[in-house]
Amino acid sequence: MHARLCILAACLLLVLSSSHADSPWPQFRGPGGDGIVTDQHTPLTFGEKENLAWKTELPGKAWSSPVIADGVVWATTAIEVFPSEEERLELLRAAGIEEKKFKQLAVAKAIRLKLFALDLESGRQLAEIDLTEIETPDPIHSLNSYASPTPVIDGPNIYCHFGTYGTFCVNRDSRQIEWQRKLPLDHSVGPGSSPFIDGQRLILIQDGIERQYVTALDKLTGETLWETDRPEMDAPTGDQKKAYCTPIKITDRLGREQLICMGSQWMVAYEPATGNEIWKLRHGKGFSVVPRPVYADGVVYFSTGFGKPQLWAVKVDGSGDVTNTHVAWTVMKGIPAKPSPILHDGLIYVMEDNGIASCFEAESGDEVWKKRIGGKYSASPLLVGDRIYLGSHEGTVTVISAGRDSEVLAENQLDGQIMASPAVVDNSLIVRTAEAIYRFK
Structure with missing residues (x-):
């Protein structure tokens, strides 16, 4: 009996020390990576003076979402050294950019990448951690930032990824950098893919314009465990081969663990331990894919990216090329290029970039409803209980009811552009704008 109790105690200790045990919001889109919270209550109405627990301004520009663990809110940022207009044009020319693209691109003379820690209760700044400084970084899209990937918390560490500008493992207690790596990549318009933790592996999707691959690093040392190139693409330029998606992990009905890694033209599932390809599907010519896939009941749902975004539902129990055998259905219109979908209770919700929300079976x-909300959207929607929160570029957070008879419940206005997806902890809403992080209770 004593031995059995010891085994039970050891198992309990293992559970309590698992990656996300003390991390109520450890990664992009929350614990499940799907933007769904079912056991908490967040305010319906809020603003600069309503239901505001605190507001903390942060320097720099970053579209990364906040992550939260052990009473601390963590957020990355990029402090830019801005060029004059004449210097900007010179930097763009030096980077080999075509003049017709100058208007849509931004560039900095230098950037300082940082990690901030805020107290969850008060919003007080606890730490400002310098990660690196980059001279003459590549140009990015004017709608992007140099710190768009969301960090991920795992055990004592937080992993901050900035694409080609570096990947950093930081100890949350000592606030020291444990290791760092640079995996050079030409993103074309800046970094976007967020890191993902799977056991001992840190998974990174590295889909640039000159090379596209997925890699796993040892989360304790940063050493490369495996690296797998993407399937061949037939796009005329590298611009149509790049992508910015974040992986998910599932286990199919056959018991196979799969890393689902969406890319341009192809959706691919890999073996987590080896990086070997399990199955792949050609979804067309979609590129610059941003939305994170969602999964339930043997089917993965994903948007196909820029061009003409489509929503695909694909069964995950295949092997090899499943393009002609495992597609359950597709929706060809009204699908977002940037916000991720929500899948809940047999319904899938999407928020189109131009302000139209839709719900499908x-x-x-089959379409259940469609409604114009208004505004422009990049942040992914959040479902809390039976409410869906939608944050726009204009700083408006619209709350609609979930379900087959959805209606607008509230519109809340904040001072600042919303590009980062929100978080939920302790029955409160954590929202990041271009200037600040808010906590609403």
Whole structure:
């Protein structure tokens, strides 16, 4: 009996020390990576003077979402050294950019990448951690930032990824950098893919314009464990081969663990331990893919990216090229290029970039409803209980009811552009704008 109790105690200790045990919001889109919270209550109405627990301004520009653990809110940022207009044009020319693209691109003379820690209760700044400084970084899209990937918390560490500008493992207690790596990549318009933790592996999707691959690093040392190139693409330029998606992990009905890694033209599932390809599917010519896939009941749902975004539902129990055998359905219109979908109770919700929300049957892809919300959107929606929160570029957070008879419940206005996806902890809403992080209770 004593031995059995010891075994039970050891198992309990293992559970309590698992990656996300003390991390109520450890990664992009929350604990499940799907933007769903079912056991908390967040305010319906809020603003600069309503239900505001605190507001803390942060320097720099970053579209990364906050992550939260052990009473601390963590957020990355990029402090830019801005050029004059004449210097900007010179930097763009030096980077080999075509003049017709000058208007849509931004560039800095230098950037300082930082990690901030804020007290969850008060919003007080606890730490400002310098990660690196980059001279003459590549140009980025004017709608992007140099710190768009969301960090991930795992055990004592937080992993901050900035694409080609570096990947950093930081100890949350000592606030020291444990290791750092640089995996050079030409993103074309800046970094976007967020890191993902799977056991001892840190998974990074590295889909640039000159090379596209997925890699796993040892999360304790940063050493490369495996590296797998993407399937061949037939796009005329590298611009149509790049992508910015974040992986998910599933276990199919056959018991196979799969890393689902969406890319341009192809959706691919890999073996987590080896990086070997399990199955792949050609979804067309979509590129610069941003939305994170969602999964339920043997089917993965994903948007196909820029061009003409489509929503696909694909069964995950195949092997090899499943393009002609495992597609459950597709929706060809009204699909976002940037915000990720929400899948809940047999319905899939999407927020189109130009302000139109839609709901579809997960089983068939049939439209349930469509409604114009207004505004422009990049942040992914959040479902809390039976409410969906939608944050726009204009700083408006619209709350609609979930379900088959959805209606607008509230519109809340904040001072600042919303590009980062929100977080939820302790029955409160954590929202990042271009200038500040808010906590609403």
